[in-house]
Amino acid sequence: MLFLKWLEMPNIKLWWDKDIEWSLELIEQKYSSYVIGYKLENNEPKNIHAYIIEADCTPLQCL
Known part of the structure; x- marks a missing residue:
């Protein structure tokens, strides 16, 4: 679900x-x-x- 949200973000699109x-x-x-x-x-x-980059247990980005 995280990846789907990321792919659909306007700045990523x-x-x-x-x-x-x-x-x-x-x-x-x-x-x-x-x-x-x-x-x-x-x-x-x-x-x-x-990889998934996290900060304080919050996913920030997928690589």
């Missing part, structure tokens, strides 16, 4: 997938493999690492 109306299902389709540690590029798995 200016730069990131501005023509997509995100839903939890779309996020799961695109990013579920990221949780496992890879994404597909040209049908090849590419290792990645994801």
Whole structure:
């Protein structure tokens, strides 16, 4: 839910997938493999690492 809120923020929409109306299902389709540690590029798995930045137990940003 945090990622959905972030993707739909107006200041984020200016730069990131501005023509997509995100839903939890779309996020799961695109990013579920990221949780496992890879994404597909040209049908090849590419290792990645994801992070959530927090301050005082409040999530601030996803990387």
